[in-house]
Amino acid sequence: MTNRNYMTCTVVVGGFYGDEGKGKLIAYLAQKDKISVAVRGGVGPNAGHTFAQNGIKYKVRMLPSAGLNLSTKLFIGPGVLVDPTILQTEIKTFNSQDRTFVDRNCAIIEKKHIEKDSSLNHLAQKVGTTGTGTGPANADRALRIAKIAKEIPELAVYLKDVSEAINKALENNENILAEGTQGTYLSLYYGDYPYVTSKDVTASAICSDVGIGPKSVDEVLVVFKSYVTRVGQGPLNNEITSEQTGSRGWQEFGSVTGRQRRAAPFDLNLAKKAIQLNSATQLAVTKLDILFPECAGMRDYAKLPDKAKQFIENIENETRKPVTIIGTGEDLTEVIDRRRHT
Ligand code: IMP
Ligand code: MG
Numbered sequence: 021m022t023n024r025n026y027m028t029c030t031v032v033v034g035g036f037y038g039d040e041g042k043g044k045l046i047a048y049l050a051q052k053d054k055i056s057v058a059v060r061g062g063v064g065p066n067a068g069h070t071f072a073q074n075g076i077k078y079k080v081r082m083l084p085s086a087g088l089n090l091s092t093k094l095f096i097g098p099g100v101l102v103d104p105t106i107l108q109t110e111i112k113t114f115n116s117q118d119r120t121f122v123d124r125n126c127a128i129i130e131k132k133h134i135e136k137d138s139s140l141n142h143l144a145q146k147v148g149t150t151g152t153g154t155g156p157a158n159a160d161r162a163l164r165i166a167k168i169a170k171e172i173p174e175l176a177v178y179l180k181d182v183s184e185a186i187n188k189a190l191e192n193n194e195n196i197l198a199e200g201t202q203g204t205y206l207s208l209y210y211g212d213y214p215y216v217t218s219k220d221v222t223a224s225a226i227c228s229d230v231g232i233g234p235k236s237v238d239e240v241l242v243v244f245k246s247y248v249t250r251v252g253q254g255p256l257n258n259e260i261t262s263e264q265t266g267s268r269g270w271q272e273f274g275s276v277t278g279r280q281r282r283a284a285p286f287d288l289n290l291a292k293k294a295i296q297l298n299s300a301t302q303l304a305v306t307k308l309d310i311l312f313p314e315c316a317g318m319r320d321y322a323k324l325p326d327k328a329k330q331f332i333e334n335i336e337n338e339t340r341k342p343v344t345i346i347g348t349g350e351d352l353t354e355v356i357d358r359r360r361h362t
Contacts, residue, residue, distance in 0.1 A: 029196045029232065030239040031223045034203030035294035037250040039272065039281065040243040041306030043069025043085040045345060046199050047078075047352040050086035056194040057093050058086035059186055061229030062201025063217050064101030064129060064157070066150040068275030069201070072350045079275055081152075082107040084199045087114035088352075095182050097198075098123035099219075099229025101157045104174055111178075121180035124170040133157040147214055148252030150276050158218040183231020190236055200226040204242075204294040215254025223298040241344070242300040244291055246311040246331070249281035258284045269310055286331075288338050295339055302359075303339065305332060306347035309354075318348045321356050 030049070034040040046069070050058055065081035072078065073088055082102065086092040087110075094116055096102060102122060111120050133153030136143070143149045143156075160166035169175045189196055202221040205211045209220045219225065223240045227233070250256045251274045265271050265283045272281040294300070309316040312328040321329070332343050346356040 028193060028238045029190060029198070029236055030241055031198045031200065031226055031232075031237055032241045032243060033200035033221070033223050033226060033298050035242040035244040035291055035298070035300075035303075036203045036248050036287070037205050037256075038067065038201070038203040039249055039251070039275075040203060040245045041304075041347055042199065042201070042243050043080065044071045044306065044347060044350070044352055045241070045243055045304055045355075046085035046197060047071035047073070047088060048345075048355050049197060050089040050092050051352070052357065053195050053197075055086055055089065055092050055197045057095065057186060057189045057196045058084035058199060059095035059097055059182065059196070059230045060084040060199045060201070061097050061099055061226035062199070062221055063219060064152070064154045064201075065103045065106050066152045066154045066217065066276060067201035069199075070275050071352050073352050077350075078113070080110055081276065083110045083114065083116065083120065084197070086197065086199075087116055092119070094120045095180070095185065095230070096122045096126060097182050097230030098125040099225070100126055101129050101154050101161075102126040102169055102175070103129040103153070104172055108174070117177075120178050121182060121185065122169050122175055122178040123182035124168065124179050126169040127157055127161040127166040128169065128172060129153040129157045130167065133160070146253065147216075148254075150252075150274070152276060155218040186231055187236075190232070198226055198230050198232060204297055205290065210297055212254045215252065239301045240298050241302050241304055242294055242298050243304045243306060244286070244294075244335075245306050246286055246308050248284045248287050248290070250284075251277065251279050251281050256282050256284050257287055257290075260284060269313075286335075288335070291335065292339055295341055300341055302344040303335065303341050304345040304347070305335065305343050308332075308346050309348045315348050317354050319354070319356055321346070321358055324356075
């Protein structure tokens with residue numbers, strides 16, 4: 021990785037089942053790298069990305085996680101499903117009316133989609149969806165009966181040709197961050213069907229969602245958590261019991277649904293395959309402080325306890341990819357940044 025191109029165009033995706041901590045990473049990178057363009061790909065408001073600054077927690081389900089950085093423009097790519105009500109609330113929270121742009125072709129989630137998602141036994145019980153209407157809306161999109169953003173008057177002020185804007189920013193050598201949602205193993209193609217989300221969510225899909233061609237990407241940052249969690253149904257290798265989850269401090273609740281997440285130890289096999297599927301150039305590992313409480317809030321790799329270093333170095337040795345960013349706490353500044361330019 022060269023210094024010059026270092027953060028020109030980066031795609032960030034999850035390497036497990038979502039909830040790896042992408043939101044916090046994006047929020048950090050937006051500030052640290054003075055990202056001028058953040059664009060959200062992925063499915064839609066079924067993902068809740070969280071980040072915290074100075075003790076205040078934020079959650080976004082529609083906007084990119086870069087809203088705290090006031091100079092970052094916030095885009096939503098055409099592949100993403102938009103729930104206008106959720107979007108409007110978030111735009112208010114971040115006071116981002118003037119820097120939010122929605123692609124004209126984003127398909128719209130309507131009430132009927134949400135009702136279907138939570139009433140159909142197959143979706144609500146068997147798959148265990150988030151109930152946010154994304155599957156039924158994508159189904160209508162495939163049938164070409166879904167509404168799109170340009171038909172919705174309340175979105176008129178935000179409409180934009182997002183791929184055009186992103187590619188212009190690329191030409192101008194601006195720093196661009198494309199934010200994926202969910203995780204590699206929730207992909208409709210690469211996860212455990214039918215226990216998956218309603219489309220592909222690997223790096224290639226995120227590029228397609230926002231209109232970036234494969235050769236325009238400089239870095240693919242795959243985010244792993246230091247343990248694995250999964251919400252909803254479907255296989256989870258080496259799953260531990262809910263009591264063990266509690267005693268290890270791995271207990272988590274879904275940020276969209278409030279459901280308790282199932283948990284398992286870090287899975288190198290899943291990590292290796294995720295690296296392959298996403299053509300990762302670098303890795304992030306979040307929540308190292310949950311695995312090793314002594315690491316809480318640390319920003320200097322050299323000061324980590326040996327066992328924490330061994331955990332990171334084992335991942336690097338096994339995957340042959342550098343772990344460049346490590347999360348050590350909730351605040352977006354609680355990271356160890358091992359990238360060369362810092
Ligand atoms: P859907 O995407 O709401 O249709 O849900 C399909 C499956 O993906 C369910 O197991 C959900 O729990 C899971 N899922 C969808 N989005 C996320 C996410 O952002 N984080 C974690 N799990 C998710
Ligand atoms: Mg989440």
